[in-house]
Amino acid sequence: MDKVNLHRLQVFRTVFETLSVTEAARKLKLSQPTVSRHLALFERELELDLFDNVRGRLEPTWEAHRLYDDSNGLFERLHSVSTSVESIRRGAGESLKIVASTALCMSILPAAVGRLYHEIPDLDIQVEGGGLRSQVEALRDGTADVGVGGSMPNSTELRQTMLGRLPLVAVVPNGHALSHKTVFDLRDLEAHGSVMHNPNAPMGSLIADNLEQRGISLHRPLSSFTIPFAIGLARHTRLITVVDWLTASFFAGDDMKIIPLSKPLHVDLAMLELARKPARRSAILFRDALAEAFRNASRAFVY
Template identity: 35%
Template sequence: MKGVTLQRLQVFCAVYETSSISAAARRMMLSQPTVSRHLLDFEAALKLTLFLRDKGRLIPTEAADAIYDNSRFLDEGITRLQNRVAAIRQGSGMRLAIMSVTLLAPHFVPRAIAQLLQVMPALEVSVNSGTFAQQLALLRNGQADIGVVAGRVAADDIQVERLGHGRMVALIPEDWPLARQDHVELADLRDLPTIRLTARGPIGRVLSDALAERGLSFDRQILGHSLFPAPFLGAALDRAVIIDEFTAHNHPVTGLRQLPLEPELRFDVSAIFRAETGASIAGDTLMQHLRVLLDDWAAGRGRG
């Protein structure tokens, strides 16, 4: 029925139950003129007189009694809906399975989860780490809801949302002359002993591509297949390491000096999830927090 809106119906019910424009206005946190206008518009839409005015009181008519009796279930339904929406916002009955590559697991993912649970305190969360290939397999079989990855990713059935970026840095033995510089270029390491990272990993791929673009190659004696031990290998074997800034920060190793690379080498940080289902409410909220954390990191904030 044209002119009959949910808000006008709610105003009518509040006025009916309180017999007062002012009391209904207080209950609904509206102004008295607004309540009066909605009530008049409701009566006009129905073409019925719903209340008689008697010394400031509103007396329901027979028509008002009939409408109220038949509208209470709507109000109860709205209350149930509002309660359900509140429960959803808090994560009640919801679960989020998160996977992350290891370079983002120590700092960004835990902080994003902590902020997520402040908003959705009833949410159930499971957390795991794994490579892009491992995340892809678990996303496809429904064991993971969202993944956090670094570097270039592509898969026809996976949606990718860029969250931010990271940078590569150089870890140089402190007793090398190169450690006294304020930055390092890849060409500076061409004839020096280094720890080489496998190109099958996202960080190793960034470095491999950068070396290929410049026609450079590094020492091939020591090959690292994971990020975490690479700085320790560099310190123990007196070798330089080119690695991501997150691993360098979260796993500091004595004996190595961290220097920026010039020109800067960046890599993307992204969230991945199944394209056919999209991200859930919890997944979207997690991504929002990760974006803020990555922006703060890039600006030099929140690294404690």
């Protein structure tokens, strides 16, 4: 015998307690023949006689008494395990701390968090805004479980899930000298003022490297350390900024034109976790919800 069949063990214990196949069938909501069959199969599997029929009455054998005593508390423990599993599924006593870029916090992140909130009803969800550097620091010191924003190429300490690629676009105020363009060449920034980004952040670094490679010098640039703020600055200073299409679609508004770049540039949208930590169901469901929110935003966006 390799293992004990728990269902048949439960049948045995009920017959032992009631000393009646009929009463055991009633309590288990089974037919009498089904209870008798399970009991016979159980004795055959164990190679033990568990009951004697003495003048029409069932009498447990010594082996039956020992098996009953040894299995005491088993089903209570199984019930406790089942309760624990349900608690885990509902997220009881668990928190998921998320640090995401400001642009994502104000665009697709609310939809993803909303879905997660209903899928794991007892999960404590905490969301803060922060750039890539802040995300990595928070992951390292344990104040965050998940980071959402750009990627870190060649990092071995992070588990990175790529959710999509974000093409960069120019955002130009309506009425600007370049707002008539259907494609935008970064070289136009040599003659027109612009709002640029932190050169140490993924998007700012990508744009700065491209400008340097092409020998483009900016004309009177302003600096913005958050991407949505760059759009606000561009709006009120009548300057041009270059951001990802997702941020542009949520923040540009009808008073600004979104123009694709003539030489495409992309940044990655990624979810970050520490590689040394095991995968968590809550983080996996959040990743799936985030991917869905990104797909929905992608379908809705047109230049």
